[in-house]
Amino acid sequence: MNTKPESQSLAAWVEETREGIDSGRFPVRAFNDQAVYDLEQERLFSKTWCFLAHESEIPHPGDYVTRYIGNNNLIVARDEHGEIHANLNMCRHRGNVMCKAEMGNASHFRCSYHGWTYKNSGELVGVPYMKEGYEGRLKRKDWGLVGVRVDSYEGLVFGCLDPEAPPLDEYLGGFQFYLDLYLKHGLGGVEVHGPPDHWIADTDWKICTENFAGDGYHTPVAHQWGFHLGYFPSSGSTHSQGWAVSIPGKGHGIGLGHGPNFPPFGGFPDDLVAEMKQSLSPEQVEVFSRTRTAVGSVFPNLSFLMQPFSLEPGEIGVRFVTMRLYHPVGPGRMEMYSWCLVPKNASQEYKKEAYRAYTLAFGQAGTFEQDDFENWTKVTQAAGMTMVRDVDFPYIMGMDSAPDPEFPGPGHAVVPYVNDTNFRNLWSRWADYLAGEV
Amino acid sequence: MGEQPVDRDTASEIQEFMFREALALDERRFRDWLAMLTDDIRYEAPLRVIREGLAVWDLSPTSRIFDDDRQTLEVRIQRLETDFAWAEQPPSQTRHFVTNVLADPGDNPDEYEVRSNCLIYRSRGTSPTPSLYSLSRKDVVRRTEDGWRLARRWAAFDQALINAHNLSILI
Numbered sequence: 001m002n003t004k005p006e007s008q009s010l011a012a013w014v015e016e017t018r019e020g021i022d023s024g025r026f027p028v029r030a031f032n033d034q035a036v037y038d039l040e041q042e043r044l045f046s047k048t049w050c051f052l053a054h055e056s057e058i059p060h061p062g063d064y065v066t067r068y069i070g071n072n073n074l075i076v077a078r079d080e081h082g083e084i085h086a087n088l089n090m091c092r093h094r095g096n097v098m099c100k101a102e103m104g105n106a107s108h109f110r111c112s113y114h115g116w117t118y119k120n121s122g123e124l125v126g127v128p129y130m131k132e133g134y135e136g137r138l139k140r141k142d143w144g145l146v147g148v149r150v151d152s153y154e155g156l157v158f159g160c161l162d163p164e165a166p167p168l169d170e171y172l173g174g175f176q177f178y179l180d181l182y183l184k185h186g187l188g189g190v191e192v193h194g195p196p197d198h199w200i201a202d203t204d205w206k207i208c209t210e211n212f213a214g215d216g217y218h219t220p221v222a223h224q225w226g227f228h229l230g231y232f233p234s235s236g237s238t239h240s241q242g243w244a245v246s247i248p249g250k251g252h253g254i255g256l257g258h259g260p261n262f263p264p265f266g267g268f269p270d271d272l273v274a275e276m277k278q279s280l281s282p283e284q285v286e287v288f289s290r291t292r293t294a295v296g297s298v299f300p301n302l303s304f305l306m307q308p309f310s311l312e313p314g315e316i317g318v319r320f321v322t323m324r325l326y327h328p329v330g331p332g333r334m335e336m337y338s339w340c341l342v343p344k345n346a347s348q349e350y351k352k353e354a355y356r357a358y359t360l361a362f363g364q365a366g367t368f369e370q371d372d373f374e375n376w377t378k379v380t381q382a383a384g385m386t387m388v389r390d391v392d393f394p395y396i397m398g399m400d401s402a403p404d405p406e407f408p409g410p411g412h413a414v415v416p417y418v419n420d421t422n423f424r425n426l427w428s429r430w431a432d433y434l435a436g437e438v
Numbered sequence: 439m440g441e442q443p444v445d446r447d448t449a450s451e452i453q454e455f456m457f458r459e460a461l462a463l464d465e466r467r468f469r470d471w472l473a474m475l476t477d478d479i480r481y482e483a484p485l486r487v488i489r490e491g492l493a494v495w496d497l498s499p500t501s502r503i504f505d506d507d508r509q510t511l512e513v514r515i516q517r518l519e520t521d522f523a524w525a526e527q528p529p530s531q532t533r534h535f536v537t538n539v540l541a542d543p544g545d546n547p548d549e550y551e552v553r554s555n556c557l558i559y560r561s562r563g564t565s566p567t568p569s570l571y572s573l574s575r576k577d578v579v580r581r582t583e584d585g586w587r588l589a590r591r592w593a594a595f596d597q598a599l600i601n602a603h604n605l606s607i608l609i
Binding site for chain 2: 104193194195196198201202228311356359360363364365367371373376377
């Protein structure tokens, strides 16, 4: 037996974990443990850029949604000038929640306890009995809602609790090249099809992040039904083809699965392909035109998936894009947010078709989604068992893969698509945060 | 109000049809269940969103949990018939409690709009904690030469944040 984590300090366990990742080992315990969860809240979610909302969810002045960074509930609102703000959903006076709805439109938020009122930008504007009660001692400008840094990329709005953290651009560190695959669908970009599905599961958020950082390995087994009945445009024997790309030192990763004889940009309507060739760079076109399935994670808990899905066995069908956020709500427990992104410039008919494919495959009743969560809840359950506290998982696939020198995109690109390189990069970044090194 | 808009025999037949349809699902007789649907079935569950009381909608006009027609329901059933539908291996135990069934004349002569409440108890494996789904349904049933058929299922979940790791059952 190895050293027992319970007799070890958490710091020593984190250090040992960091060293283990380099040699392709990762502890099962990380996926369901109160101490690890607490440390993530303290050191990870307080420092990373976390996804808040897509701009198309709040298109008009006053539109807002309530979202989370770690355990912090935030109001993400577009002010009267069109600027987006994220503020803690808590009245500065006595801490009542300002906004109990998930979304809506409001020029002001008024606390239902003592009536303090804020503009949707977070600025305090109204204090009842201001003159009589506070006798001039309360300066409204000192008591606005607690704000959070906000920045965006191609419609994705992120927030960061750490004022010292590097800007979003640097945080994404080149992964923008791959995000464009999901976001630059035609010259108009993408929009959400509607509010996100959300549901709660006894699953650790990290299992989902890992899976979407490019786990092509699970597909032919976990989603065998799709291959078996011909609804999925690849086969078990060719499924390993493609690239796994990670951004070293940043944690982001993407799997780009290829299909032999797969037509360039197959499953997209022709007019959209023509526009994509203008919105994407020649390097991006070279990489993406061959891509059948693209599954990627932005560290720490935002993911994307794009794939064609057909209701006619053997046909290529229609491409759909899903964006998902894994909001941790406890050790081994998370709230899932899942959106469908559709090209803004596409026909209503295509948007509808893409959305139906998404719902059937990856909504909460989605036929692929169902099996993922069945597996992930069981993994999480296992990770909570006492006997596995000292047990590691092997992350040694592609340990010696050299980067493909011909690959035109940024990052570390390896073949085949079935590879653990992205995951080692992901866990190594995660461990750096937990060690307090970021 | 107070007057029964659909005659008692018809109302009673519709209620029995609703119960038999639920029974087919609970007994996992999915092919029998498919046979109870019209070819032009629409099977929808809109997404519930928590909004302020005066909001225009709280059931999303665009987002759906189920957004199916005959073809996609066939895909769901075909999937369950493979050995790889892991979400239902072993199968969930479900019980549909259908109550407050009210039939009203529909838009077409042979169609009736049927409102009902549906509470679904779902247990998985040895877990002592079941999932409970409460739904309000506005279905359309059609009288055909071969008997009653479900032409539309519209069901709204009473919870916005669904407390279940997936929805691998039918509603």
